[in-house]
Amino acid sequence: MAKILTYFLQNQARILTSTWEHFYLFAVSTFLSVVIGIFTGIFVTGEGRERIGRILLTITGAAQAVPSMAVVALVFIFVGIGFAPAVIALVIYSLVPIIFNTTSGLLSISPKLIEAAKGTGLTNLQILWRIKLPIAVPVIMAGIRSAATINIGTATVAAVIGGGGLGDLIYTGLKLQRTEIIIIGTFLAAFIAILVDILIAQAEKVITPKGLKISR
């Protein structure tokens, strides 16, 4: 315990930089995969493309079983090392739950409901923004939440291809066989993960339409 405190006090600057790098890596990759993932989900569930959506649902369902290290290794082979390859690896990996949830959330809306919206005189874009997306919000948010948590964990692995962040700290600790550095690194990564999870859970509560939360 004393060792941890000493290291922490003596290396505050480095720890802070690593934490910031880690958060930055997480934030950039999660943002990109949320944007790409939701757009992909919307696209493949558009009118007349529902079949593509169903196929993609099967693929992403299976892809969730691929280990994160494998993705990182593949990106290393094809793209190399550095911050950008790390981001690419994280985006690819975390896209899977977002596409899966967005697609399944949008596909699960009753066709009768869409027809009612159409028959009432809403345009396709209005149906998407006012009906489909709000109803799918809880499922989409659940996907973002698991993607974000996965990203924080995987970001430590991405340090092996030069992503920086808390992974660096942990690997240093492993190389030097200094437990206190490993503990600080893992503790901080876990702390960010919990914090992000709580924040997204709150956001989910706020943006889920009220009518979907009430029961009789």
Place this chain on the structure above:
Amino acid sequence: MLIELKNITKKFDKQTAVKDLNMKIEKGSITMFIGPSGCGKTTTLKMINRLIEPTSGDILIHGKSVVDMEAVKLRRSIGYVIQEIGLFPHFSVYENIAVVPRLLNWEEKRIKERVDELLHLVTLDPSYAQKYPMQLSGGEQQRVGLARALAADPEILLMDEPFGAIDPINRLKLHDSFLEIQEEIKKTIIFVTHDINEAIKLGDKIAIMNKGTLVQYDETDEILHNPKNEFVENLLGRDRSLKALSLEKTKGFVTHEGYVITGPNDDQGSLREKMKKTRSEQAFILDENGRLLGRKILVTKKTGKQEMIQDSNPVVVDRNNNLVEALSKMLESGEHQLPVVSGRGKFMGVINLSHIFAEVTAAEAKNTIKGA
């Protein structure tokens, strides 16, 4: 002529759903489309608001072809009601009803007034505006669905099996209030159903379809008395004379004799006098707005003494109930005279068992002559 279908044909791949359909629909009437599943009735309905485009032929509204109109604009000018699932679950009742007015950029104040007006029309309390569809019963959801369709005051209303998912008892109640509402709004309604009793009860005209063609399209009682062929006869069932009876609404048989009207606080003694004088067995208690609160019955005991009994929950007949429904209420309650009320509980008069029997005898005679 408000709506005209001209040589409408619809093919899905190689299957023909609707074949060379021609019909004219009058303004302010309810037209019921009925037939076995796959007969093309829903397809026909959806071609009117262009949810489905016809393969060939033309649909005219006020003489204008719908194909020339912008689909979204056309749909905003036609009310559309489907089974209860059609309400948007994340919108409150208010927001559901406000959908089309908002699309048409109405001012919020006007929308609020319209929502209040419509909730009143479909007999829902104003407090329902803030509720969500999941908090409503099936019947209530359907009333909201109707209010939403009527929001921008469209001339035409398309209804695709709107009461299909509702249990028989509540369906009867919805029928009565639906007819009550139509009396007020007089819309041109096209209604798809698979229930022949619903078609007979609600329809001014019935269009019977089979395998994509129109088998018979006529006034409801014309269809009942002169079914065109065996297919129509089978659809109507064996109990045609009973069904013909169900065409007659209670309101046509209301009488204003043989009972007394009283206020909630009127004097007992003079009421008894009045009842004896008019030989009435029942006195109906009305509030100042004419709503039925209950009734008083004069009962003669074994000792010969007469006694006044108050009944605060009497069996009533809705004025839009048909004679079969009125008759079954009489048989169940053992009364030969029942009060008739409007949808809002207003007392209209009474209906007597003897009058219904007279109608049965007349109908029997009519059918016997035709049969012979």
